[in-house]
Amino acid sequence: MKKISLTGLQPTGIITLGNYIGAIKQMVGFQNDYDSYIFIADMHAITINQDPITLRKNIRSLVALYIACGIDPEKNTIYIQSDNPYVANISWLLECNTYYGELSRMTQFKEKSKKNANFTSGLLTYPVLMAADILSMHADIVPVGIDQKQHVELARDIAIRFNKKYKEIFTIPEPIINSDITKITDLQNPTKKMSKSSENQKGVISLLEDLDVIRKKIMSATTDSEMNIKYDPENKPGISNLINIYSSLSFKSREEVEQEFKNSNYGEFKKCVADIVIETVKNIQEKYNEILNSDYLNEILDKGSKKNIEISKKVYETMKDCIGIGRSNKTLD
Ligand code: TYM
Numbered sequence: 338m339k340k341i342s343l344t345g346l347q348p349t350g351i352i353t354l355g356n357y358i359g360a361i362k363q364m365v366g367f368q369n370d371y372d373s374y375i376f377i378a379d380m381h382a383i384t385i386n387q388d389p390i391t392l393r394k395n396i397r398s399l400v401a402l403y404i405a406c407g408i409d410p411e412k413n414t415i416y417i418q419s420d421n422p423y424v425a426n427i428s429w430l431l432e433c434n435t436y437y438g439e440l441s442r443m444t445q446f447k448e449k450s451k452k453n454a455n456f457t458s459g460l461l462t463y464p465v466l467m468a469a470d471i472l473s474m475h476a477d478i479v480p481v482g483i484d485q486k487q488h489v490e491l492a493r494d495i496a497i498r499f500n501k502k503y504k505e506i507f508t509i510p511e512p513i514i515n516s517d518i519t520k521i522t523d524l525q526n527p528t529k530k531m532s533k534s535s536e537n538q539k540g541v542i543s544l545l546e547d548l549d550v551i552r553k554k555i556m557s558a559t560t561d562s563e564m565n566i567k568y569d570p571e572n573k574p575g576i577s578n579l580i581n582i583y584s585s586l587s588f589k590s591r592e593e594v595e596q597e598f599k600n601s602n603y604g605e606f607k608k609c610v611a612d613i614v615i616e617t618v619k620n621i622q623e624k625y626n627e628i629l630n631s632d633y634l635n636e637i638l639d640k641g642s643k644k645n646i647e648i649s650k651k652v653y654e655t656m657k658d659c660i661g662i663g664r665s666n667k668t669l670d
Contacts, residue, residue: 342477379417402621
């Protein structure tokens with residue numbers, strides 16, 4: 338039997354080149370080897386304020402974008418998190434087995450709560466909902482960007498704790514980080530992650546962005562005052578980020594990229610990075626426009642949700658039996 342791979346993406350705003358390289362591209366690589374689940378984490382999105390009309394639009398758009406990026410609906414189960422009523426219930430049962438201290442120590446929580454003093458409690462419990470996503474589907478591996486690794490590790494801790502306390506019901510998930518790339522950084526501020534929530538969007542590339550704008554953004558990416566195209570993230574974060582982007586999209590190693598551009602100047606290198614990004618994004622956009630308003634998309638989501646609900650309903654019932662809540666008289670030994 339194939340192992341299970343699972344990952345989610347929030348339908349908030351744009352999907353960046355960072356999401357593509359950090360998560361989606363990796364999933365495309367995994368879809369032949371794993372029983373693969375991919376979902377839209379719309380309940381995670383509402384941990385911060387969202388405009389309902391935009392959110393609704395983004396959910397469908399993201400599914401179309403996944404498929405346009407090469408996620409094959411025949412090989413993956415694709416679904417929307419909120420279609421499943423069991424996941425929030427499972428999350429609650431897990432919350433009652435998670436310590437406040439664990440949640441308040443999460444890096445993402447600390448960073449996001451600092452930004453807005455009026456943060457919701459959902460921002461704190463966010464990683465438990467993630468654990469529910471992962472554990473309810475028996476995921477063996479969870480491909481994520483480095484920023485989500487800590488949350489997957491917490492899901493592991495919660496699973497181990499629950500299994501010990503009650504019964505071995507959860508698979509212990511493992512985060513899979515694309516270690517060759519780790520993270521794609523902001524083109525203007527290359528020591529920071531390329532983030533859809535960044536204040537200055539000049540350093541962020543959206544997969545649905547105008548191609549000329551993408552070229553301009555890459556051509557004006559921050560580099561350094563040297564002239565050599567060398568991978569050195571500490572001293573040359575801008576060039577190293579461009580090497581990562583090029584390396585990932587061309588399927589070449591960093592050393593091959595350094596070799597290929599050893600006689601080029603920064604302008605020439607940036608032009609090649611822009612060309613390969615644009616070629617990739619153009620293909621994605623063409624497919625996206627074909628799929629977005631098709632019935633095919635609804636069929637994929639109906640099929641995905643059905644499977645997701647079936648599996649997690651069983652987990653929920655078993656958890657209730659373990660914990661001793663509900664009507665069932667079943668005791669588990
Ligand atoms: P989200 O929507 O912030 O990001 C989706 C995925 O993209 C990765 N990522 C990046 N990787 C490399 N470089 C970047 N600049 C970059 N930006 C984002 C993220 O690490 C992530 O893998 N909480 C999750 C969604 C989620 C989830 C889950 C994931 C909900 N439940 C269960 C896995 C399993 C999130 O907000 O991802």
